[in-house]
Amino acid sequence: MTLAIETAGLCKRFGEVSALDGLDLTVERGVVYGLLGPNGAGKTTAVRVLATLIAADDGVARVLGHDLRREADAVRSRLALTGQYASVDQDLTGAENLTLIGRLLGHSGRAARDRAAELLAAFDLADAAGRPVKQYSGGMRRRLDIAASIVVTPDLLVLDEPTTGLDPRSRADVWRIVRALAAQGTTILLTTQYLEEADALAGRVAVVDHGRVVAEGTPSALKASIGAARLHVRFDDGAGAAAAADTLRSAFGLEVVHEPGSGTLTAPVDDPERAAAILGELTRRHAAMTGFSLDRPSLDEVFLALTAHQEVQP
Amino acid sequence: MTIELLTGGPRPPRAGAVATTAAYARRGLLKLRRVPEQLVDVTIGPILLLVMFTYVFGGAISGTTGDYLQFLLPGILVMGVLLTAVQAGVTLQADRSAGVVDRFRSLPGWRAAPLVGAVLADSVRYAATAAIIVVTGLLLGFDADGGVVGVLAAALLVVGFAFALSWLFTTLGLAVRSASAVQGIGMMAIFLLVFVSNVFVDPATLPGAVAAFVDVNPISHLVDAVRALLYGEPAGAEVGLALAEAAAVTAVFAPLTARLYRRS
Ligand SMILES: Nc1ncnc2c1ncn2[C@@H]1O[C@H](COP(=O)(O)OP(=O)(O)OP(=O)(O)O)[C@@H](O)[C@H]1O
Ligand SMILES: [Mg+2]
Numbered sequence A: 001m002t003l004a005i006e007t008a009g010l011c012k013r014f015g016e017v018s019a020l021d022g023l024d025l026t027v028e029r030g031v032v033y034g035l036l037g038p039n040g041a042g043k044t045t046a047v048r049v050l051a052t053l054i055a056a057d058d059g060v061a062r063v064l065g066h067d068l069r070r071e072a073d074a075v076r077s078r079l080a081l082t083g084q085y086a087s088v089d090q091d092l093t094g095a096e097n098l099t100l101i102g103r104l105l106g107h108s109g110r111a112a113r114d115r116a117a118e119l120l121a122a123f124d125l126a127d128a129a130g131r132p133v134k135q136y137s138g139g140m141r142r143r144l145d146i147a148a149s150i151v152v153t154p155d156l157l158v159l160d161e162p163t164t165g166l167d168p169r170s171r172a173d174v175w176r177i178v179r180a181l182a183a184q185g186t187t188i189l190l191t192t193q194y195l196e197e198a199d200a201l202a203g204r205v206a207v208v209d210h211g212r213v214v215a216e217g218t219p220s221a222l223k224a225s226i227g228a229a230r231l232h233v234r235f236d237d238g239a240g241a242a243a244a245a246d247t248l249r250s251a252f253g254l255e256v257v258h259e260p261g262s263g264t265l266t267a268p269v270d271d272p273e274r275a276a277a278i279l280g281e282l283t284r285r286h287a288a289m290t291g292f293s294l295d296r297p298s299l300d301e302v303f304l305a306l307t308a309h310q311e312v313q314p
Numbered sequence B: 001m002t003i004e005l006l007t008g009g010p011r012p013p014r015a016g017a018v019a020t021t022a023a024y025a026r027r028g029l030l031k032l033r034r035v036p037e038q039l040v041d042v043t044i045g046p047i048l049l050l051v052m053f054t055y056v057f058g059g060a061i062s063g064t065t066g067d068y069l070q071f072l073l074p075g076i077l078v079m080g081v082l083l084t085a086v087q088a089g090v091t092l093q094a095d096r097s098a099g100v101v102d103r104f105r106s107l108p109g110w111r112a113a114p115l116v117g118a119v120l121a122d123s124v125r126y127a128a129t130a131a132i133i134v135v136t137g138l139l140l141g142f143d144a145d146g147g148v149v150g151v152l153a154a155a156l157l158v159v160g161f162a163f164a165l166s167w168l169f170t171t172l173g174l175a176v177r178s179a180s181a182v183q184g185i186g187m188m189a190i191f192l193l194v195f196v197s198n199v200f201v202d203p204a205t206l207p208g209a210v211a212a213f214v215d216v217n218p219i220s221h222l223v224d225a226v227r228a229l230l231y232g233e234p235a236g237a238e239v240g241l242a243l244a245e246a247a248a249v250t251a252v253f254a255p256l257t258a259r260l261y262r263r264s
Helices: A044-051 A074-080 A094-104 A109-122 A138-149 A168-181 A194-201 A219-228 A238-252 A273-287 A299-313 B017-034 B037-062 B065-097 B100-105 B114-140 B147-176 B179-195 B208-216 B218-231 B236-263
Strands: A007-012 A017-027 A032-036 A058-063 A079-082 A155-162 A189-190 A204-209 A212-215 A230-234 A264-268 A289-293
Touching: A007 A044, A017 A044, A017 A204, A017 A212, A017 B218, A044 A058, A044 A109, A044 A155, A044 A189, A044 A219, A074 B147, A079 A138, A094 A138, A094 B017, A109 A155, A109 A273, A138 A168, A138 B017, A155 A289, A155 A299, A168 A189, A168 A273, A168 B147, A189 A194, A194 A219, A204 A219, A204 A238, A204 A299, A204 B065, A212 A219, A212 A299, A230 A238, A238 A264, A238 A273, A289 B236, B017 B114, B037 B114, B065 B114, B065 B147, B065 B179, B065 B218, B100 B236, B114 B147, B114 B236, B147 B179, B147 B236, B179 B218, B208 B218, B218 B236
Parallel strands: A032 A189, A032 A204, A079 A155, A155 A189
Antiparallel strands: A007 A017, A007 A058, A204 A212, A230 A264, A230 A289
């Protein structure tokens, strides 16, 4: 089966800024793929290139097997984009907006109106169908915007930061929509700044920073690649901790982090059983510890580690 | 959320250029219905000018207010309809800022359909403005010696010219960054061109340099043609010149708009 997205060496400059700097992406069909990156990483630029809204300066890209440059119209008829900012007409009602899109995609007037009503009901917007979009809340507008992208079910749905700026309830609504669409087999590319969101929705994730992919894989693999669990052990004084740190280095070959004078030491330990063994050894050899804990780095730390990595080797 | 409804039926056959253009035109009309202020805003100015100039300066300029109304109305008709054309650029710029242009550009089909559809919908606004001004003129006592045919022909000519000029404003709308800038620049340009034309006074009374500009100002040519049609005088040459100028403006600015639109 053809890939949903395939890009190699995609570059896009805006004056001095390299928004995309050799972006390589491979997205299989039928998955939810997360494009994760901080502000200015190039997510929106990537998505706009894929939706044929702007042309890349360099590199090749195929969407659903169609070359972006030569078969732009074919791409447009199979891909739908919900942009980072709402793109519905504020003066028109929700129903009028969706009906318009339906007509533009080839539905007759009646079919377009029926489909609009169906989607408005499905997205809990039936009560607001006849109100101008101007009066919608941010969450309602975002739902309408997503609805506009699935008036005719696309083969690839692209959502650019679909939950940024939404309250937790609206965010949960969008998550449910994404899961429902994915369950029906729509390929979805979604960008986000939150690893938590990529983790919740995406089967695979590419971490993008400064216009290129700095890590790629399943969310759990990504977390594991950075996120060995860490053992923290606390002692009464700095000397006790320093002695214990030496033991861990010599006896277990661990890379122990211990600030001189501090009563706490930290060592990467993946396996809880190994941690128990280490703790047993420490109790046998050293003055009594006052406490210990085993934790995983938070998702944010993983994200920071991946994107900071890029900063030190530009 | 009713999950089964999320996927629609089979993909309908692709919409042709006519169907998509009609859909965009329908959108323009819906917007006009939702925001009728658009029309009132631009029509009230010319109507006020018509009434004030007729009753304040009319006697001084033409001897009697009736004579001046007879002279002024055709020019006010031109001014009112052309001011309405600025809105084409304002709407397009607002659409672009709001991301609506991105949505349309990401859809398949004829690339110029959103532009052409919007311009078609605008013809309704132009016709409405023309009707309001003509009716006001008739109520004030304007004599349309050209009869119904003359009035319709004059209105049609002005609407046609406004079509052409709307391409200039859509180009402007894509070239600047705010809708209010389009509004400001567009209105200012029309006011300047209208004031330095034969709309308000007979160019024979003007100093040489100004009169020379008035002579080459396309607005003057359009007003000559509209006067001839409304007064029931022979209008062939005047109408021909106005149409040629409209065609030239379209030939330059319609492709320019389309080009900027593809890149926006
Ligand atoms: N039209 C433009 N003109 C100039 N610079 C631009 C333009 N669009 C994007 N950029 C720059 O390109 C870089 C990437 O921007 P982009 O919007 O793709 O990032 P992003 O990952 O979507 O960020 P965010 O999370 O804030 O939406 C940024 O430095 C941005 O300032
Ligand atoms: Mg963005």
